[in-house]
Amino acid sequence: MRYRWLLVVSSWLLVGRAWGAVYYVTVAGIGGEPDYEQRFTAAAKDLDRVLKGAGSSAHVVTLMGKDATRARLTEVLAGVARDAKSEDDFVLVLIGHGSFDGVEYKFNLVGPDVSGGELAGMCDKIAARRQLVVDTTSASGGAVIALRRSGRAVVAATKSGTEKNATVFARYWVEGLQDSAADVDKSDSVSALEVFEYADRKTAAFYESQKRLATEHAVFEDTGHGEAVRSAGGGEGALLASFTVLRIGASQKVANDPARQALLAKKERLEQKIDVLKYGKAAMDPADYKKQLTAALVELAQVQQELDK
Numbered sequence: 001m002r003y004r005w006l007l008v009v010s011s012w013l014l015v016g017r018a019w020g021a022v023y024y025v026t027v028a029g030i031g032g033e034p035d036y037e038q039r040f041t042a043a044a045k046d047l048d049r050v051l052k053g054a055g056s057s058a059h060v061v062t063l064m065g066k067d068a069t070r071a072r073l074t075e076v077l078a079g080v081a082r083d084a085k086s087e088d089d090f091v092l093v094l095i096g097h098g099s100f101d102g103v104e105y106k107f108n109l110v111g112p113d114v115s116g117g118e119l120a121g122m123c124d125k126i127a128a129r130r131q132l133v134v135d136t137t138s139a140s141g142g143a144v145i146a147l148r149r150s151g152r153a154v155v156a157a158t159k160s161g162t163e164k165n166a167t168v169f170a171r172y173w174v175e176g177l178q179d180s181a182a183d184v185d186k187s188d189s190v191s192a193l194e195v196f197e198y199a200d201r202k203t204a205a206f207y208e209s210q211k212r213l214a215t216e217h218a219v220f221e222d223t224g225h226g227e228a229v230r231s232a233g234g235g236e237g238a239l240l241a242s243f244t245v246l247r248i249g250a251s252q253k254v255a256n257d258p259a260r261q262a263l264l265a266k267k268e269r270l271e272q273k274i275d276v277l278k279y280g281k282a283a284m285d286p287a288d289y290k291k292q293l294t295a296a297l298v299e300l301a302q303v304q305q306e307l308d309k
Contacts (some may be wrong), residue, residue: 020087021057023080023128027073028064028097029108029137040096041065043170047093050177059083068096070112074122081125087302090128091103091245092119095170098137100161106144107135108143116146124149132192136170141219141228150224153239155165155196157203159228165215165266172202177246187271191246193232193240196220198231219283272299 028044031037041064048062061076063069077092084090097108105116123131131152133142142161147154157169176182176198182190184197200218207214219228222239229236274296281289 020085020088020089021059022054022091023084023126024051024054024058024091025059025061025076025080025288026051026060026093027068027071027095027107027109028062029068029094030110030147032097032108033237036097040170043174047095047174047177050174050246066110069110073109073114077122077126081122081127084126084128086129088128089243090123090126090131091134092123092132093134093173094140096137097166098135098139098143100135100139100142100164102161105139105146105161107137107143112140116143119143120147120149123147123152130239130243131244132240133171134192135166136173136229138216144219144221146167148221148224148226151239152224153192153220153222153243154228155192155213155218155220155240156228159217159219163216167203167216168206169199169203169216169218172199174204175199175202183248189244191241191244192243193237195245196240221306239282242271242276243273266303270296270303274300 026044026047028040031040044062044064051058051060054060059080061079061115062165063072063076080090082174094107099106099108099113106113107116107119119133123133128152131149132155133147133152134155135147136157139158139161140156141158141163144154144156158164170193173195176195179198183196184194196218203216203218204214217230219230220236220240221228222237223235226236231237232241274293277284277289277293279297284292
């Protein structure tokens with residue numbers, strides 16, 4: 001079973017991972033109160049600014065205020081479905097309030113809300129094989145089952161639909177994309193797993209500093225069929241670890257140089273391959289694992305040398 005999982009994850013890296021674009025859609029839903037309106041809008045604006053600096057391959061759409069409607073979101077995601085190709089990546093970030101009635105999750109928008117199932121249906125029409133949905137709202141854990149799908153990583157600010165208080169996770173997710181400390185492996189790129197772990201640590205520290213009982217516990221699911229978890233292991237976390245949310249530093253400069261994009265794409269494929277090997281180590285023959293890992297590390301060093309010239 002675990003070996004089959006390793007083959008499936010490896011296919012994400014080997015099938016058509018040429019240089020692709022990244023489509024980012026961020027939505028700041030209705031706040032209901034001035035404080036929340038300001039907080040949600042500020043987070044969305046910060047994220048918009050960061051993502052628009054990601055390079056020429058980034059397509060960024062941010063909906064907030066009167067534009068944060070179900071009709072407008074449907075229109076934007078239909079546009080991504082029309083334009084995105086299979087080799088592209090897609091990232092959807094939801095900021096605001098959510099609700100869960102025990103059966104169905106809804107993201108609160110101006111006018112009619114949108115359900116988790118409806119969001120999943122819109123995302124399913126997008127050809128990008130690798131997708132990331134980051135739901136930072138209250139009760140967002142109630143959306144995971146509806147949103148999960150093979151090739152799609154789902155991050156939720158709460159472990160279930162019953163954690164209904166307003167969250168602070170969005171603040172730290174955006175902060176993680178601006179803080180070099182989030183790039184734990186110093187690869188000049190921030191993976192979804194690195195941002196998740198950064199935001200989760202910062203969220204826990206916030207409640208500790210306020211001497212308050214934590215009312216949110218972030219989770220993720222990225223196999224397409226499992227239960228949401230709090231940390232990587234047992235197959236969960238491989239897609240998040242291989243999903244580059246943002247390139248920073250030298251990698252961002254290279255990403256804007258068409259002549260070097262092929263080398264950067266090769267570097268990222270090798271880094272992703274190494275992550276997959278590490279996650280699948282327990283399911284592999286030790287000698288085969290060592291042979292493949294050594295070969296990948298040597299090739300990665302050679303590619304890095306070319307990029308450093």
